[in-house]
Amino acid sequence: MKKIAIFGVGLIGGSFALALKGAGAVQQVVGVGRTAATLERARALGIIDVACTSVQDALAGAELVLIAAPVAQTGAILAAIAPHLQPGTVVTDAGSTKSDVVAAARAALGPKIAQFVPGHPIAGAELSGPDAAMAQLYRGKKVVLTALPENAEADVERVAGAWRHCGALIHRLGAEQHDSVFAAVSHLPHLLAFGLVDDIARKAHADLLFQYAASGFRDFTRIAGSSPEMWRDISIANQAALLRELDExxxxxxxxxxxxxxxxxxxxxxxxxxxxxxxxxxxxxxxxAERPAIEGGN
Structure with a gap:
């Protein structure tokens, strides 16, 4: 690809950019973000080539757009993209919930909805920001695409091909099925980890408890080091499915x-x-499942 645009140049978006660059799959990466300092840091790290404040300029000539921002921001970003979205540009996202994202996309894009291919890379870390980005993040990891009936197969394949260049394994699910699955195996575990650490931190003898917490506690609660903002948005976005899993x-x-x-x-x-x-x-x-992709490269 000659040009891609990434909204959100932290761990997820930044790793996507680094992987594509490492694979020689893109010539220019344009980054769009909320703060100039974050964009400048991403440019300094070689994650992006251009830091852009204009959505119109970012989309001009872009073959692929990735939205790698907290899911609550997806609707606003899509609404900003819609007036400047030209034929031939495919938009995808990296959100951990899909039904709400699809609804936001339909509202924001209207007749251009066919150009949006929802996605979710199943990879991450408890760190965030451009400094957390790593080219190997997606090697051997799954990426779930929840393609829409309106999507052209060629557009779905463009998104899938980009993720394959990152070393990822492509899976497909429906949006509702995706949200049900990940409420059980991702969203609930995060809620539990946050809840346990918060409970211990609020105890009068928390310092004593943390002093003796060892590897088991560390492994079980690692994900409680993740972004509170991101997991707040995910929890609310997938509220119904998460409540069902929590009740069970x-x-x-x-x-x-x-x-x-x-x-x-x-x-x-x-x-x-x-x-x-x-x-x-x-x-x-x-x-x-992961070993062949890791050993075989991209």
Whole structure:
């Protein structure tokens, strides 16, 4: 591609740019952001070639546009893009929720909705900003595309091809199915990690507790170091599905509390054993899926 534009040049957008540059898949990357300092830092790091404050200038001649901003901002960004979106430009996003993004896109783009291909890279870290960007972030990781009925297959493939240049594995889901799946395996775990750390931090003896927290606590709560703004937006955007998963998890905790209160070691062990078996099986599946992409390169 000769030119791409990225709205949001932090971990997600910045890593996308670095990966495409590393693969020789793009000649020019234009960055658009909320603050001049962030854009300048991204330019200094070689993530973007041009820092742009004009949406019109950013889109001029761009073959692909990536929106890598918090999901609550997607509608406003699409509304700003719409008047300047020319035929031949494909827009995609990296949001962790899809039903709300699709609704925002339909409202903002109207008859140009066919040019928007929703997406979600399943990769990240607890760090944020341009300094967190890394060219290898997407190697062997999944990217879910929730293509719309209006999308031309060639446009979907343009987005998929860009992610493949980053080393990613392409999967497809419907928007509602996507949100249901990720409420269970991503959004709920983040809510739980944030909740646990917040609970401990509010205790009178928090300093003592944190003093003795070790690797298990660190691994379980790593994602609580993520952006509060981003996860606030994701939680509200996927509220219905997340509430369903939270209710089911609270019912599971109630069952486990009952086992513990009754001193039912056999019952607790059965829960633990089932979880262990499922965890090992999942881990083997992930390793088998990711290894060919990592070993085989782009």
């Amino acid at each position: 998890y609270m019912a599971q905790l109630a069952r486990m509390r009952g086992l513990l209160a009754a001193g039912d070691g056999t019952g607790l062990e059965a829960v633990y054993a089932n979880a262990q078996q499922a965890r090992h099986a999942w881990n083997k599946t992930i390793e088998a």
